[in-house]
Amino acid sequence: MKRTVGQLMARTALRVPLFLWTVAVLYPIFWMFLGSFKTNAEIYSNPWGLPETFNFQNYVMAWTDYNISTSVFNSLIVTVLGAILCLILAIPTAYAIERIKFKGSHVLFTLYISAMMIPMVLAWIPLFFLLAQLNLLDNLVGLAVVYALSQLPFTIFVLTSFISTIPKSLEESAAIDGMSPYGILWKIVTPLTMSGIITVTIMNTIQFWNEYFMALIFLQSEGNYTLALAIDYISNEAQYTNAWGTLFASLVIAIIPVIILYAIFQRRITKGMTEGAIKG
Amino acid sequence: MVQNKKQKYIFLAFCLIPTFVMFSIFTLYPLFSGLYFSFYEWSGSSQSREFVGLNNYIKLFKDEIIPATIWHDYFLVVTKVIGIMILALFIAVALTQLKIKEAPFYRIIFFFPNIMSVVVIGILWMFIYNPSLGLVNSGLEIIGLEKWTKPWLGDEKWALPSLVLPSIWAGIGLFMLLLMGGIANISKSTYEAARIDGANEWQQFWHVTLPLIWPQIKISILYIVITTLNGSFIIVQVMTGGGPNNSTHVMGSYLYQQAFKQYNFGYGATIGVMILVVSLITVLLLQFLLRRDKVEY
Numbered sequence: 224m225k226r227t228v229g230q231l232m233a234r235t236a237l238r239v240p241l242f243l244w245t246v247a248v249l250y251p252i253f254w255m256f257l258g259s260f261k262t263n264a265e266i267y268s269n270p271w272g273l274p275e276t277f278n279f280q281n282y283v284m285a286w287t288d289y290n291i292s293t294s295v296f297n298s299l300i301v302t303v304l305g306a307i308l309c310l311i312l313a314i315p316t317a318y319a320i321e322r323i324k325f326k327g328s329h330v331l332f333t334l335y336i337s338a339m340m341i342p343m344v345l346a347w348i349p350l351f352f353l354l355a356q357l358n359l360l361d362n363l364v365g366l367a368v369v370y371a372l373s374q375l376p377f378t379i380f381v382l383t384s385f386i387s388t389i390p391k392s393l394e395e396s397a398a399i400d401g402m403s404p405y406g407i408l409w410k411i412v413t414p415l416t417m418s419g420i421i422t423v424t425i426m427n428t429i430q431f432w433n434e435y436f437m438a439l440i441f442l443q444s445e446g447n448y449t450l451a452l453a454i455d456y457i458s459n460e461a462q463y464t465n466a467w468g469t470l471f472a473s474l475v476i477a478i479i480p481v482i483i484l485y486a487i488f489q490r491r492i493t494k495g496m497t498e499g500a501i502k503g
Numbered sequence: 504m505v506q507n508k509k510q511k512y513i514f515l516a517f518c519l520i521p522t523f524v525m526f527s528i529f530t531l532y533p534l535f536s537g538l539y540f541s542f543y544e545w546s547g548s549s550q551s552r553e554f555v556g557l558n559n560y561i562k563l564f565k566d567e568i569i570p571a572t573i574w575h576d577y578f579l580v581v582t583k584v585i586g587i588m589i590l591a592l593f594i595a596v597a598l599t600q601l602k603i604k605e606a607p608f609y610r611i612i613f614f615f616p617n618i619m620s621v622v623v624i625g626i627l628w629m630f631i632y633n634p635s636l637g638l639v640n641s642g643l644e645i646i647g648l649e650k651w652t653k654p655w656l657g658d659e660k661w662a663l664p665s666l667v668l669p670s671i672w673a674g675i676g677l678f679m680l681l682l683m684g685g686i687a688n689i690s691k692s693t694y695e696a697a698r699i700d701g702a703n704e705w706q707q708f709w710h711v712t713l714p715l716i717w718p719q720i721k722i723s724i725l726y727i728v729i730t731t732l733n734g735s736f737i738i739v740q741v742m743t744g745g746g747p748n749n750s751t752h753v754m755g756s757y758l759y760q761q762a763f764k765q766y767n768f769g770y771g772a773t774i775g776v777m778i779l780v781v782s783l784i785t786v787l788l789l790q791f792l793l794r795r796d797k798v799e800y
Binding site (some may be wrong): 233234237238240241244245247248249251252255266267270271290310313315318319323325331335337338340341342343344345346347348349350351352353368369372375403404405408429432433434435436439440451454455458470477478481482485489492493496497501 | 510511514515517518519521522523525526528529530532533536537538539540547561585590593594597598601605609610611612613614615616617618620621622623626627628629631636637638641672675676677680681684694704719722723726730733736737740741758759762763768771772775776778780782
């Protein structure tokens with residue numbers, strides 16, 4: 224009896240830090256949402272409390288005066304293009320590495336995988352000039368290409384492990400029925416790998432939507448700013464304009480798609496990320 | 504059969520070559536080109552490129568800011584490893600061993616910051632540290648420690664330590680899950696045996712849980728070290744831009760400043776080579792230090 228009381232106490236005591244960390248994680252996020260509905264005067268007089276009234280003025284300001292609408296559009300283009308291009312490049316290579324016997328397949332795989340560990344900062348300087356030569360600097364398509372290639376090793380890595388779980392017999396019987404290897408790749412293997420494709424694409428999407436530093440280097444004109452750059456810009460300006468409410472509203476706009484994806488695909492995202500870390 | 508073999512090679516080429524060409528152009532070529540750039544002095548325009556041999560490297564060794572940036576990177580590495588590992592380990596053990604009903608709820612909440620944009624995290628925490636509006640200073644005032652309030656990110660001594668908290672805040676979830684995965688793989692009978700031998704919960708943690716999840720701990724530490732050395736400059740760039748007075752510059756943010764703000768592209772590339780060398784050496788050393796025979800009971 225004594226022991227169970229002791230255990231109960233211990234259990235309660237251990238819940239306190241868990242509860243505190245929950246508050247530490249959630250409060251700043253809630254507070255960001257609340258701040259987006261406050262007037263500037265309220266942010267100064269009552270920075271940590273509830274807003275008196277919920278007004279959407281900050282969102283209107285962000286969307287129109289601060290061109291967040293353009294940035295959302297730019298971010299969407301880069302994210303979608305990057306994710307699609309990454310898949311187009313990764314699926315055939317992942318399939319060939321996993322299923323076709325050829326000399327150097329292991330070397331090729333290792334080469335792609337080791338690119339995940341190399342600090343890419345070094346490559347960004349030459350990449351800057353390369354993009355300039357290709358007329359892809361300050362260009363959303365150029366950024367999408369860079370994004371796609373930045374996630375290519377990870378995508379190949381995830382897809383090879385998914386393809387390895389497909390039974391070979393399906394491909395073999397399709398080949399006996401006279402299907403070409405191209406048909407097998409696109410009509411048999413790709414649909415069967417869909418679960419892996421979805422997982423990796425969601426992760427790439429979040430990555431590209433959130434990305435900041437490459438956009439900072441490879442985009443220049445305000446009309447091309449992605450959401451991360453636009454927010455950074457508003458944040459730097461806010462020191463002079465005090466447009467804190469607008470800043471909060473744009474942060475909320477940036478985070479909502481991520482929250483939605485997380486709500487729907489929580490299991491896939493956590494599984495994909497932990498496995499990526501373990502093997503990488 | 505010959506036809507077949509030819510077809511196989513065409514298919515193989517179709518699968519591998521376009522991807523590899525793109526990978527070579529946008530990843531391999533820039534990496535090696537960066538190495539090459541480090542022997543030039545170059546301000547960006549095509550005429551001004553000049554071969555300077557090892558001059559950039561000599562400059563690197565004489566640059567007083569360089570040792571500071573390396574030290575700042577390692578400061579972040581060490582504090583993040585300690586902070587994240589202790590908290591993640593505690594949370595992972597608490598959520599798996601205590602049979603708390605709401606454990607999935609905690610897991611979902613704690614992981615979320617891992618997929619937030621660094622920009623959002625950075626700006627959120629700039630507010631938390633804001634001298635007049637921020638949570639930290641107002642919190643200190645409430646508990647009567649007004650003396651301790653300071654402009655956290657504007658203070659040369661405190662700016663760098665202030666960057667640790669957001670990094671830990673944003674990083675814990677992933678490592679919590681990694682460690683929970685390790686703990687879930689330990690069989691119940693091992694704990695049973697330990698209990699019969701009279702080990703209390705604390706002893707079980709030290710002698711059963713910890714040795715058996717050593718592989719996950721090792722992976723977590725390596726992963727934190729690699730991602731910090733290769734990516735700490737992003738949060739630095741968002742929150743302080745390297746200031747005040749270079750007190751928070753890490754290697755990557757200094758590269759950005761040299762190359763893309765002051766147009767010393769050659770010198771920037773030299774810093775890039777240094778980042779590559781430093782992170783490779785660190786990872787190899789760590790792998791050596793953390794090696795330990797796999798424990799099985």
